[in-house]
Amino acid sequence: MKRTYTFLFSLLSLAAYSQTSATLKAEADKKAESLEKKVIAWRRDIHEHPELGNHETRTAELIAKHLQALGITVKTGVAKTGVVGLLKGGKPGPVVALRADMDALPVIERVNIPFASKVKTTYNGNEVGVMHACGHDSHVAMLMGVAEVLAGMKNQLHGTVKFIFQPAEEGPPQGEEGGAELMVKEGVLENPKVDAIFGLHINSQTEVGKIAYRPGGTMASSNDMRITVKGRSAHGAYPWSSIDPIVVSAQIINALQTIVSRNLNVTENGAVVTIGSIHGGNRSNIIPEQVVMDGTLRALSTEDEKMLISRVKEIATKTAEAMGATATVQIPVTTHYPVTYNDPALTAKMLPTLQSTAGKENVLLRQAVTGAEDFSFYEQKVPGLFIFLGGMPKGQDPAKAPSHHTPDFYIDESGFTLGVKALCNLTIDYLESKK
Known part of the structure; x- marks a missing residue:
């Protein structure tokens, strides 16, 4: 009998949670539409x-004033220019964090819109546009x-x-700390301790009205790398x-391409090994003493990331040694982002929320991408x-939609309300499920 009562109590509790959650979400949806x-x-x-990274002072001031006007407790100057707001609900429960990034890029805007950026600034010693x-x-x-809405x-x-x-x-700018790594270091996930975190990214090649997700590794880790090859200079x-560092570098570049094709289990994950720049020498008839190569590594699991780093170091140093030269490898040089890993249990738990918010047919399981996110x-x-x-505007060909980080990047603003609803509903359902 006791077991029966327990079962009935569980059913009643679930029904009460569903009804309360549905009521709150309906209220949130209505408010989101009005905003x-x-x-x-x-x-x-x-x-x-x-504003560029670590210089988002105007944006931070706008945010802080808005949150304070809502009665939300505000802390500014977090990780340089970050703003953190704390909203305590009227009833006890867990802590949900919601994140938005604030920084722009050193790109000159080419989009013909009334509010296009005309801003210019200095970045790494050069005058640049900001977009x-x-x-x-x-x-x-x-x-x-x-x-x-939630306030x-x-x-x-x-x-x-x-x-x-x-x-x-x-x-961040060269020589500075910043971003999510610094926010975590400064305790943004503590006091009070965060139980779960949600975030979203607008996508210019996904149609308005749709939400895409992926459990597990959804965006790649990112490591920049530098390989310095030293040989012996001689007349061309x-x-x-000589011990020609250019020839050695060519052998290293070719050998690095075998990491993905021969060391990675491509049935499980993808990865990228790219050399993006190579510098050595300054005259046609002089073999230089040194060549410097810069590149990036991308992986979709922590294990693959470790393997890539190990193999790059091994291939570069051993290839150089075999040819009488030396190679030093720095990984990372300045930038390391871990794999963006969506907790599978949390993803499964919140998937019905996304589906009820956008419509089941509009919630898409996406492929992992080799872009990175902090x-x-x-x-x-x-x-x-x-x-x-x-x-992306409805009906547009994704292949023809301008991609992110380009001067022609464009976003259809009609999709914003769905984003507001999604973050509100994820928060409400998570909090209600834990009460």
């Missing part, structure tokens, strides 16, 4: 006034909208929501007097789910 013009206006303002060429302006605007229903929330507005996702007419630093510490929101 559409406001969210778009925020995005356009931020787009017109972009939100990856959609971080939309991330900020949507999370500001989410904050307004308006805080007395009904079972738990706490931490809003993380992060600088320098694209990487007498190559037998959201991965949060997911190393707590279970996380990072999703992709459609930003």
